[in-house]
Amino acid sequence: MSRIFLVLIFLILYAPIFFLVFYSFNSGGTMYGFKGFTLDWYKELFQDSRLLIIVLNTLVIALLSSLFATIIGIFGALGIHSMKKRQTKNTLLSLNNVLIVSPDVIIGASFLILFTMAGVKLGMFSVLLSHIAFSIPIVVLMVLPKLSEMSPTLIDAARDLGASRWNVLTKVVLPYITPGIFAGFFMALTYSLDDFAVTFFVTGNGFTTLSVEIYSLARRGISLNVNALSTLLFLFTLVLVVVYYFISQRNKPNGWGVKK
Amino acid sequence: MNNKITRNLYLLPYAIWIVLFVIAPLLLVLYYSFFDIEGHFSLVNYKNFFTPVYLKMTFSSFWYAFLITLISFIISYPTAYLLTKTKHKQLWLLLIIVPSWINLLLKAYAFLGIFGTKGIANSFLEAIGVGSKQILFTDFSFIFVSVYIFIPFMILPIFNSLNEMNPILLDAANDLGASKWTTFRRVIFPLTIDGVKSGCQVVFIPALSLFMLTRLIAGNRVITLGTAIEQHFLVTRDWGMGSTIAVFLIIIMFLIMSVTGNRKRGV
Numbered sequence: 001m002s003r004i005f006l007v008l009i010f011l012i013l014y015a016p017i018f019f020l021v022f023y024s025f026n027s028g029g030t031m032y033g034f035k036g037f038t039l040d041w042y043k044e045l046f047q048d049s050r051l052l053i054i055v056l057n058t059l060v061i062a063l064l065s066s067l068f069a070t071i072i073g074i075f076g077a078l079g080i081h082s083m084k085k086r087q088t089k090n091t092l093l094s095l096n097n098v099l100i101v102s103p104d105v106i107i108g109a110s111f112l113i114l115f116t117m118a119g120v121k122l123g124m125f126s127v128l129l130s131h132i133a134f135s136i137p138i139v140v141l142m143v144l145p146k147l148s149e150m151s152p153t154l155i156d157a158a159r160d161l162g163a164s165r166w167n168v169l170t171k172v173v174l175p176y177i178t179p180g181i182f183a184g185f186f187m188a189l190t191y192s193l194d195d196f197a198v199t200f201f202v203t204g205n206g207f208t209t210l211s212v213e214i215y216s217l218a219r220r221g222i223s224l225n226v227n228a229l230s231t232l233l234f235l236f237t238l239v240l241v242v243v244y245y246f247i248s249q250r251n252k253p254n255g256w257g258v259k260k
Numbered sequence: 261m262n263n264k265i266t267r268n269l270y271l272l273p274y275a276i277w278i279v280l281f282v283i284a285p286l287l288l289v290l291y292y293s294f295f296d297i298e299g300h301f302s303l304v305n306y307k308n309f310f311t312p313v314y315l316k317m318t319f320s321s322f323w324y325a326f327l328i329t330l331i332s333f334i335i336s337y338p339t340a341y342l343l344t345k346t347k348h349k350q351l352w353l354l355l356i357i358v359p360s361w362i363n364l365l366l367k368a369y370a371f372l373g374i375f376g377t378k379g380i381a382n383s384f385l386e387a388i389g390v391g392s393k394q395i396l397f398t399d400f401s402f403i404f405v406s407v408y409i410f411i412p413f414m415i416l417p418i419f420n421s422l423n424e425m426n427p428i429l430l431d432a433a434n435d436l437g438a439s440k441w442t443t444f445r446r447v448i449f450p451l452t453i454d455g456v457k458s459g460c461q462v463v464f465i466p467a468l469s470l471f472m473l474t475r476l477i478a479g480n481r482v483i484t485l486g487t488a489i490e491q492h493f494l495v496t497r498d499w500g501m502g503s504t505i506a507v508f509l510i511i512i513m514f515l516i517m518s519v520t521g522n523r524k525r526g527v
Contacts, residue, residue: 109503196472
């Protein structure tokens with residue numbers, strides 16, 4: 001009985017995904033009535049240079065934003081960790097978490113006001129800045145536990161042996177927290193790849209990411225190019241999951257990462 | 261002294277981020293909420309918010325979010341419980357999480373095909389003799405798809421709290437003669453209440469602010485607070501009213517956080 005329930009849940013969770021994948025091979029051109037097997041939609045996808053540019057944009061934004069967010073996030077985590085006063089620490093931590101708990105719509109709308117007030121032109125740059133901004137707190141949260149796990153005697157020992165402050169950071173602290181850094185970078189990457197709502201607000205006319213593009217395609221109705229695209233994305237996600245699985249196996253975090 | 265300088269250097273880019281992207285946006289939203297559509301300073305937005313139109317919208321937004329959270333919980337708790345009973349439970353959990361990593365828009369798009377007039381759901385209804393129905397663009401499809409999307413986020417924290425529970429407590433309850441139902445009601449559920457709370461938190465707040473689903477799946481029949489904000493910012497360009505709704509959404513968010521305990525472990 002309980003087996004059946006679990007199987008049912010798995011079926012429901014995966015059904016829409018396999019549904020998309022299945023119809024991406026339909027020569028009929030709709031998501032009902034399978035007419036015959038074809039790879040035409042994939043061919044069309046790869047010939048659609050506009051879409052390929054959007055995919056490229058999405059990847060570039062994801063990689064760049066996670067890179068910057070990771071660097072700033074590491075410093076943030078180091079800073080928060082070195083705070084002596086409990087209250088300062090807690091204040092910083094709650095400020096850190098504001099963007100994580102805020103609904104995407106609010107982040108998007110408030111960033112839109114911010115960029116307009118600051119005179120930042122909406123487009124690639126504003127999207128990049130927002131992605132960096134909402135990824136930083138995730139990196140901090142992934143790095144902090146590693147820092148508090150680290151024994152302070154490790155740093156004392158390094159200093160006694162004559163290591164400079166810089167050496168302590170690069171030779172002792174950073175290697176120790178590397179798994180946390182990777183996990184943070186990876187989470188930032190998936191947040192950025194997945195984001196729709198924030199990007200939707202802060203993107204201008206000339207620049208789109210994949211999520212925003214899929215939204216506008218879906219509003220126009222069904223087109224099996226999107227199915228082909230989602231099949232490829234599904235495979236890509238699986239690869240990412242496997243990579244993350246191996247990172248976290250080394251890292252042993254306290255629970256699986258999930259986006260909001 | 262030296263220590264302080266390095267510490268401040270660490271913190272500089274991070275502090276700039278906090279000021280620019282955490283504090284400033286919140287203050288700007290508050291500031292804009294005091295301007296009417298012509299850009300004059302006024303309290304008209306707040307006055308408007310307390311008119312039946314917006315109050316009704318807020319209420320229905322809450323109602324939908326409540327339903328979505330409740331149904332997600334009813335499905336997720338037993339699922340999480342059964343997952344902890346399986347062999348290789350971490351692997352099964354991973355398989356539950358994988359769909360949540362698929363782009364949200366793609367999942368919504370899939371339901372356009374499934375719930376469409378000639379879609380697979382309607383073929384099924386016809387096959388069992390109910391006949392074809394309008395499924396897409398109804399409250400049902402909106403709630404169904406939302407629950408579908410939120411289930412993994414509800415399962416995860418509940419699974420974690422069930423998993424942390426000491427199994428000896430169950431044996432103890434059993435030895436003391438508690439029935440299965442009593443054990444669940446008096447031991448298991450109270451011990452996992454934190455997981456349930458954070459699960460509800462990660463579902464309820466986003467459910468108030470979904471706007472792409474209301475457009476794609478509910479066909480604009482359902483208006484949540486999120487839809488209204490998006491509408492005011494990007495369609496009617498009434499940033500003042502949009503900000504006012506955002507202010508209320510932020511207040512609601514803080515209220516929910518304080519009610520459900522301030523531990524958000526969804527990341």
